[in-house]
Amino acid sequence: MAQLGFYINQSLCTGCKACSVSCKDKNNLEVGVNFRRVYSFEEGSYIMSPNGGLVTNMKAFYFTIACNHCSNPKCVSSCPTGAILKDRENGVVTIDQDVCAGAQLCVKACPYGAPQYNKKIFKSNKCNLCIDLQEKGEDPVCVSTCPMRAIEFGPIEELRKKYGTITQIKGMPSASITHPNIVITPHKDAIL
Numbered sequence: 001m002a003q004l005g006f007y008i009n010q011s012l013c014t015g016c017k018a019c020s021v022s023c024k025d026k027n028n029l030e031v032g033v034n035f036r037r038v039y040s041f042e043e044g045s046y047i048m049s050p051n052g053g054l055v056t057n058m059k060a061f062y063f064t065i066a067c068n069h070c071s072n073p074k075c076v077s078s079c080p081t082g083a084i085l086k087d088r089e090n091g092v093v094t095i096d097q098d099v100c101a102g103a104q105l106c107v108k109a110c111p112y113g114a115p116q117y118n119k120k121i122f123k124s125n126k127c128n129l130c131i132d133l134q135e136k137g138e139d140p141v142c143v144s145t146c147p148m149r150a151i152e153f154g155p156i157e158e159l160r161k162k163y164g165t166i167t168q169i170k171g172m173p174s175a176s177i178t179h180p181n182i183v184i185t186p187h188k189d190a191i192l
Contacts, residue, residue: 001089001090001155002090002091002155002156002157002158003069003071003090003091003155003156003157003181004069004090004091004092004129004153004154004155004156004181005068005069005091005153005154005155005156005159005180005181005182005183006066006068006151006152006153006159006181006182006183007151007152007153007154007159007162007163007182007183007184007185008063008064008065008150008151008182008183008184008185009148009149009150009151009152009163009184009185010061010062010063010150010169010184010185010186010187010190011185011186011187011188012148012149012150013038013061013062013063013064013148013150013187014062014148015038015040015062016038016147016148017038018145018146018147019036019038019064019141019142019143019145019146019151020034020036020037020038020064020142021145022141022142022144022145023035023036023066023127023141023142024036025141026130026141027125029116029118030118030119030120032119033116033117033118033125034116035066035067035114035116035125035126035127036064036065036066036127036142037064037065037066037113038062038063038064039062039063039064039065039171040060040061040062041059041060041061041062041063041170041171041189041190042058042059042060043058043059043060044056044057044058044059045057045058046058059189060189061187061189061190062187063169063171063172063187063190064142064150064151065112065113065172065182066114066126066127066142067093067110067112067114067115067126067127067128067129068112068114068178068180068181068182069086069091069092069093069129069180069181070093070178070179070180070181071091071178071179071180071181072177072178072179073086073093073110073178074106074109074110074111074177074178075093075106075109075110075114075115075126076093077109078105078106078108078109079103079105079106080101080103080105081099081100081101081103082099083095083096083097083099083100083101084096084106084115090129091156091181092128092129092131093126093128094126094128094131095115095123095124095125095126095128097123097125100123100124100125101123102117102121102122102123102124104117104124106124107124110178111173111174111177111178112172112173112178112180114126114127129153130142139153140153156181156182156183159183160183163183163185164183164185165183166183166184166185166186167179167180167182167183167184168184168192169184169186169187169190169191169192170186170189170190170191170192171190
């Protein structure tokens with residue numbers, strides 16, 4: 001099996017957060033814990049035109065992100081108990097809840113904010129690419145619930161052949177830190 005990853009068509013994302021809500025529901029996550037997040041990015045202002053009217057030079061877009069199941073995941077190397085593992089077959093990074101000691105070093109190490117700390121159980125957890133659903137032949141819940149079909153998943157090399165190799169957009173950390181397994185079709189205002 002090949003390294004799995006996500007494809008995000010940012011130009012289609014409307015910021016509805018259906019992916020985030022469905023992930024939260026499927027994983028029964030506490031308030032404040034979100035394995036998939038949707039961020040908005042806005043910049044610009046209004047300027048006064050010579051005739052007295054307002055002209056906008058605003059730019060805005062949305063971006064959905066979860067764990068990128070990186071080739072060089074910083075969460076794995078930061079975990080003092082070895083609770084975080086990268087599967088050799090499919091590359092999915094998971095946190096063994098029986099081994100996690102709640103040190104939160106993974107939370108601090110991940111530049112994407114993927115590991116989330118649950119204060120009620122004193123452990124960290126994150127997106128596991130819905131391995132349980134995949135085993136039943138289903139898509140990850142974020143993929144199946146996106147009304148715009150802006151999220152896909154699959155072998156990352158196939159996604160790269162189909163959609164290109166962009167792994168970083170405006171507002172994201174450098175892809176060179178962890179080599180994320182994500183492909184993005186950026187919004188026109190998000191291109192670096």
